[in-house]
Amino acid sequence: MANPPSPFVKAITGLILQFVVYGLLVYTWYIYVFRICVALLIQSEYPNIPAGAVLITFATIFVFMASICYTRIIYSDPGHPEQMPNLQAVESGTYQExxxxxxxxxxxxxxxxxxxxxxxxxxxxxxxxxxxxxxxxxxxxFCNICQCVKPDRTHHCSDCNLCVLKMDHHCPWINGCVGHRNYKFFFLFVSYTGLYGLWGLCSAIPLVVIAMRDHNVTLDPQWIVFLVIAFVFGMTVCGFSLAHGQYILVNRxxxxxxxxxxxxxxxxxxxxxxxxxxxxxxxxxxxxxxxxxxxxxxxxxxxxxxxxxxxxxxxxxxxxxxxxxxxxxxxxxxxxxxxxxx
Ligand SMILES: [Zn+2]
Ligand SMILES: [Zn+2]
Known part of the structure; x- marks a missing residue:
């Protein structure tokens, strides 16, 4: 079995991943708000300020909520069982509660x-x-590494090298585990990110197509960046959210x-x-x-x-x-x- 990464490597990896996640959310929000909604709706030849305001408001709510949920996940412990005070008794099968x-x-x-x-x-x-x-x-x-009795649904994560209560999975994007105490935040994070992707994709495509076809607006390369990322958020992350919604409903x-x-x-x-x-x-x-x-x-x-x-x-x-x-x-x-x- 591979050794888990050292705490230093884990901390650096965590910081890089957090930078990437927050960076993607903020950067795509900037493109969507300023380069798509403001440029193509609010400041266009035929401005439509109410429509622009609605699109920007919803996208901002989704990005804001996704960022808060992500912050909550990375600062919430998934929960761990406590170590056994009387290990010998456990091993001999005679420990007494x-x-x-x-x-x-x-x-x-x-x-x-x-x-x-x-x-x-x-x-x-x-x-x-x-x-x-x-x-x-x-x-x-019993987990010999953590020296603890594992409650039902607890599993040992080899990446974190810890037992995690009601462990769902180890998530590289949070550089940690999703378990009992942070699963709700994880589900909300993927749901808001997925909604943001879908919202952005469904509204940006017609705006970009109409601008280029009917108003001869030149292609902005950052639109492509936004559409690709929104596609990934909208399809992949949304699918992930639906799957986890189903897991929650059947308690699995x-x-x-x-x-x-x-x-x-x-x-x-x-x-x-x-x-x-x-x-x-x-x-x-x-x-x-x-x-x-x-x-x-x-x-x-x-x-x-x-x-x-x-x-x-x-x-x-x-x-x-x-x-x-x-x-x-x-x-x-x-x-x-x-x-x-x-
Ligand atoms: Zn363990
Ligand atoms: Zn883990």
């Missing part, structure tokens, strides 16, 4: 609090069987969508830590899909106005996610069957 020997992170409907996306204390409610993604032998998923990360290895789910029947079964699931099982609206809110937040703004982190620490009822009971039935056969 406060009152029980349950896995460190588990989902149990009676203990799970949707408003905080975390578990209530064990004594507050009877524990129904608890589910957690585990190794095939039932041991917790990019890694989970590309995974070819089904998960093993450990089902603890009580808090002893010994009475459990490991169920082999299938790739078609979608544990985290809890309905389109709840899936959407789990990433974008409760309030519709906040859906469009790079504000609010998602609720919860990103360490426990509710299984949908269908998957929970299917896995539970399978575990009971296995248990009865012993």
């Amino acid at each position: 406060s009152q029980s020997l349950l896995p460190r992170y588990f989902y149990s409907p009676s203990l799970f609090d949707k408003t905080t996306m975390s578990n209530r204390p064990l004594q507050d409610a009877p524990m129904l069987p608890a589910l957690s993604i585990s190794e095939p032998n039932g041991m917790p998923r 990360t990019t890694i989970e969508s590309l995974s070819t290895r089904p998960d093993h789910v450990r089902v603890d029947f009580d808090t002893s830590g010994h009475n459990y079964e490991v169920v082999n699931t299938s790739l078609h099982d979608r544990f985290w899909n809890v309905g389109k609206m709840d899936n959407w809110k789990s990433v974008m937040g409760e309030h519709p106005i906040g859906w469009f703004l790079p504000v609010y982190y998602p609720v919860g620490e990103g360490k426990i996610f509710p299984f949908n009822d269908l998957s929970y009971h299917k896995i539970l039935d399978q575990a009971k069957q296995q248990n009865d056969m012993i």
Whole structure:
């Protein structure tokens, strides 16, 4: 496995990429506003100031929002699990979490609090069987590099050399990972950038064609630069945004969508830590899909106005996610069957 880049190389690469991203947004905005809208609409032989104002206003909003979202991504940590305080106990399989020997992170409907996306204390409610993604032998998923137990949906990023909560993918354009805490900002960034590209492309092409064909305006080479970049933003980034919109609606990360290895789910029947079964699931099982609206809110937040703004982190620490009822009971039935056969 290749060594991850040194912190110095990573920092320099990050600065260059940030310069490129902000530079592309600002430079294309300059061409669009001054060389296209002002030159061909507002200061033309037959000026159309209202149309020019509308085009400039929307493009400016899209560029402004894309820049803010990009800034939010690069200054937001995606979230990481904490290191284990008692590593030897984890390795020997005997570590103890406060009152029980349950896995460190588990989902149990009676203990799970949707408003905080975390578990209530064990004594507050009877524990129904608890589910957690585990190794095939039932041991917790452990990262030897980060020395931590990996919560469900956490993966180790070899580029960042860190475990990332609800990791979606490593993104070269932010020189870091997209995960639990910055996924919303990433989605908004690609959405606003894609909208900007589409807006620019659809409005600039007719303006340029009409100017050259009907008014004998000479070709400005910077129009070509704008149209090429707007095409990339409008087609590629917009496609990316649509794909991620779909992922959000079905509550699936990019890694989970590309995974070819089904998960093993450990089902603890009580808090002893010994009475459990490991169920082999299938790739078609979608544990985290809890309905389109709840899936959407789990990433974008409760309030519709906040859906469009790079504000609010998602609720919860990103360490426990509710299984949908269908998957929970299917896995539970399978575990009971296995248990009865012993
Ligand atoms: Zn790790
Ligand atoms: Zn990464």
